[in-house]
Amino acid sequence: MKPHKRQILLRLFVSTLYLSAFTFGGGYVIVTLLKNKFVDQYHWIEEDEMLDLVAIAQSSPGAVAVNGAIVVGYRLAGIAGAAVSVLGAILPPMLFLSVISVFYDAFSSQPSVAALLGGMRAGVGAVIVSAVWDMEKKVAESRDTAQTVILVVSFILSCFCNVNVLWILLGAAAFGLLRALWEKKRKGGRA
Amino acid sequence: MTLLRLFFSFLQIGALSFGGGYAAMPLIQDQIVTVHGWISMDTFADLVAIAEMTPGPIAVNAATFVGTRIAGPAGAIIATLGCILPSCIFVTLLACLYTRYRSLRLLQQTLLALRPAIVAIIAKAGVSILIAAFFLDGTLRLSGDNLSVRRIGFFIFALFLLRKTKCSPILAMVLCGVLEMAFSAFAALPA
Structure with missing residues (x-):
């Protein structure tokens, strides 16, 4: 119906x-x-x-x-x-x-609320670290060296060289697209 | 002008946050803290904690929170529209393409390379949140009145709870907040 x-x-x-x-x-x-x-x-x-x-x-x-x-x-x-x-x-x-x-x-400027929020910042930091931990494990499990390299290079660029997140994302996407196209071509050539 | 800037900032956030979950967080931080300075890093850390405790995606939460603070209800609506507009366009476009070609392989392979980069920039955002949590003036100045050893302890405690027990992120964060509140109330007592 x-x-x-x-x-x-x-x-x-x-x-x-x-x-x-x-x-x-x-x-x-x-x-x-x-x-x-x-x-x-x-x-x-x-x-x-x-x-x-x-x-x-x-x-x-x-x-x-x-x-x-x-x-x-x-x-x-x-x-x-x-x-x-x-x-x-x-x-x-x-x-x-x-x-x-x-x-x-x-x-938020009241002392007790400010203390609550301040303590929660340490907690939310732990939540993010724990989430990154899980995501990193997935990347490592993929057994794909390129993915590990992208992760390490992106972190260094973002954390120590202050490269804008936009460039990091665009760079990784461009790499991924080229790689996918290359693999498609290689497979096509073999068939 | 402010409304227009809000709109385009969140449009950019919506258009680039591939991968779901925390993927939008570093982009939000870049736009609203670094580029426009609409909120401080401390407030951003609070916003992430609040977003974690309320239903709804972090990008919509951030759009409403920042929009309201900068330009009232109109700001909230404009910012939220900006952040969901790319989704609306991209999803319907993809749905149309999908019915024609029945395959998303090229796109999914490209996204595979994006994933480690996203993990890296989320990790970087986590580092900034931890700096905001541990260093009271927000800079890496190592001194007894700036570095909060207590909060480092809360962070380790929360991380332990999250990894070794089935503790929910919300409970871990609230515990850290309540502990900090108790400690600072205790410290404020006359001797």
Whole structure:
């Protein structure tokens, strides 16, 4: 049974709004929950197709949660669907952070709040170090020397030579593209 | 003018943050702390901690937080629009291309080389956050009144919790904050 388009739009909005408001732990969690909702619960998207949509969300720039909402919305109801889902995905964080922003200005100079925030800086540093640790392990596990070289060179350039992040990203992307094209050509030549 | 600058800053952040998760963090730091000086490194570290504790992607959180502080609600909306616009364009474009060619291999291989570079710049952002956490005036001046040994202890404690137990990042951060609050309240007591 194919539901009415307005019903799809409403469900898209409510689902992305709900998922965005109550999901902690980043984009990959949201993508899994989107799959649960639209593949397993509503049966509007096939499992295989959903994997492709997730690949698109992860290969695009920007937050994975926003990309996931856009691609699912677009697939189900075109541009209107994408617009409705992205609105649902960004409204909750916008509301939370506008309120926090106002409170931050009013309270951050109070001694006890300043101490709380200062201690939390040490904690968030640990969270980032731990995340980098996991990501570095993945790069090492790839057993691809080029990836390790890129990691080390990028870190040295960024940390000790103050090279702008933009150039580092563009350099790595250019290298990756050339390498992919070269490998494609080599494989093509052999076939 | 400010609104336009906000828009283009976050447009750049949205367009270049490939890889999800923390990938946007170094780009946000570059734009809002280094290039425009809209917030201090201390406030940026607080923002990352706040983003970790609230739902929603860090780029949308940062856009709302900085936008509100610089130009009120209009700033929040403009900055958020800037940061999701590249996603909207890229994801729909990719979805169209994908339905035609059924393959994202070239793009995914290019992104493979981008991944280690992203890990490196996230590590660099982590280093800046740790400097903001450990050195009270934000510079690498080694002296008893500037370097907080206590916070280095909290950092090691939090890292231990994150790696050796199933402690959630939010709990680890809040613990560090509460400990710092308790210690500074204790230090402020008359002898």
